[in-house]
Amino acid sequence: MAIEVARALPAADVAAVRDLAARVAAADGEAAFDEQSLLNLGGGRPVRHLIVRGGPEGPDGGGPVPILGYAQVADGSGELAVDPAARRRGIGGALLDAVLDGLDGLDGLDTPDGADGLHGPEDVRVWAHGDLAPARALAATRGLGVVRDLWVMTAPAPTVPEPTKVPSQSEPTSAVDGVRVRTFEPGSDEQAWLTVNARAFADHPEQGRMTRADLEARMAQPWFDGRLFWLAEDVNSGRTLGSMWVKISDRVGEIYVLGVDPDAQGRGIGGLLTAHAMAAFAARDLTGLELYVEGENAPAIAVYERAGFHRARAHVQYARTGSH
Ligand SMILES: CC(C)(COP(=O)(O)OP(=O)(O)OC[C@H]1O[C@@H](n2cnc3c(N)ncnc32)[C@H](O)[C@@H]1OP(=O)(O)O)[C@@H](O)C(=O)NCCC(=O)NCCS
Structure with missing residues (x-):
């Protein structure tokens, strides 16, 4: 052939x-x-x-x-x-x-x-x-x-909370001491995001290798919405500690990339950023939620299960040098 x-x-x-x-x-x-x-x-x-x-x-x-x-x-x-x-x-x-x-x-x-x-x-x-x-x-x-x-986890679309409980884009739904969350600013936050992303995903075969060109290619996609991209930062030093990037297409909300710097893990920043994403999802008319996570990433899976996600299906990689 x-x-x-x-x-x-x-x-x-x-x-x-x-x-x-x-x-x-x-x-x-x-x-x-x-x-x-x-x-x-x-x-x-x-x-x-x-x-x-x-x-x-x-x-x-x-x-x-x-x-x-x-x-x-x-x-x-x-x-x-x-x-x-x-x-x-x-x-x-x-x-x-x-x-x-x-x-x-x-x-x-x-x-x-x-x-x-x-x-x-x-x-x-x-x-x-x-x-x-x-x-x-x-x-x-x-x-x-x-x-x-690689797991695909799904969750029902969150129901719209009481209007008084909808947080503004910059207001955390729960507090983590010394951490504030704000939306990503195109044109000035790219390098900070690339640094925290590379550190958070140092062992990840694709995500950890994202370059500025990769980031810009995604920001040029029709689904990109800067209001759905948050950075968590140290209130004193301004250092970026984590980020949450959400993608909405065809009325499905996706937790696209959630990463927390290894130095800042275990402080609740992942949960804080997830709360921002869930609040943004709740404020929109969606049919469901999804995300991708490595099947062996127990800490991330725990965060997502707490937010209501469960494993729906998986993508697998095959190779000659694998174990069955
Ligand atoms: C998987 C895929 C690439 C197979 O393509 P294909 O051209 O039909 O595969 P082949 O004709 O070369 O099949 C080779 C052998 O695989 C097995 N096989 C392939 N499809 C099969 C099926 N639907 N049911 C059972 N056996 C199957 C058979 O043993 C087959 O040999 P045979 O036809 O002599 O029995 C095709 O189904 C596809 O595009 N699927 C969607 C994409 C995908 O899953 N890609 C990942 C590939 S690892």
Whole structure:
């Protein structure tokens, strides 16, 4: 099976992959590619795109040849999906094998492993969002094991509290001594947020590596709302101790990023910031709430369970070097 490998995609392929992603999400009830991967289609980060094409008219039938399968590898992590109408023809298996076996040689690029942010094949982990049955079956055929378990936690939308109890955006709903909470100011708070985010997520494979460009790309998204992004800071020194970033889209409220500096953990700042998020959610007409958290992050899960969240499903990563 012919697999095209590229570092960058022409605009027509970007559009075709977005269409494929939409068809897959509609058929499976689960998106196969995460937000960062869809942003990566337009360039900016060192990634590899793997494409399998085909169609009823064949490659020589004139017109653009549809994309039947697509995989993306970035920073040792891969995602792949096959058009719902083209499954069980070996396309997913071929893409998975290419991702796991490494891409050098496939595209004739002589960049050594790791030199441009891509890892050697022994490191590659492949996401199965929702851990759906076909992905599990495919992973089993390759003897892969689960190496990461990312929980999706959900909660009912909070009911609107008494008007007198709705806190203003800058007024904490409960106090933590020496800490104040205020909204993020675009243009001046970026570096403070990047610092606290990197410290809070030092061990996290994606979140801890957010750059200023990543932050700005998210702030440019239509869902970005500066009123739903808070910093907790030391009242005396002004040092940023934590942050809460909330995303609302399609009437679903998401606790997008909650991070507290390791030096300030255990003081109730996570709970304080969560109270701000819940109050903001309660003041809006939402159908439900969700968030993502590592299955092994017990302290964060405890904060979220206290706020009414429970585990709804999980995204897992498969790899050759995993334990079952
Ligand atoms: C998972 C996915 C990529 C498989 O793509 P595909 O092209 O259908 O996979 P293949 O045809 O190469 O299947 C290879 C083997 O995996 C197993 N398999 C794949 N889908 C299966 C299914 N729905 N039920 C049972 N076994 C399945 C079979 O053993 C199959 O071999 P066979 O057809 O000879 O029995 C596709 O279902 C998909 O895009 N799902 C959504 C995205 C996703 O979950 N990605 C994560 C991949 S780890």
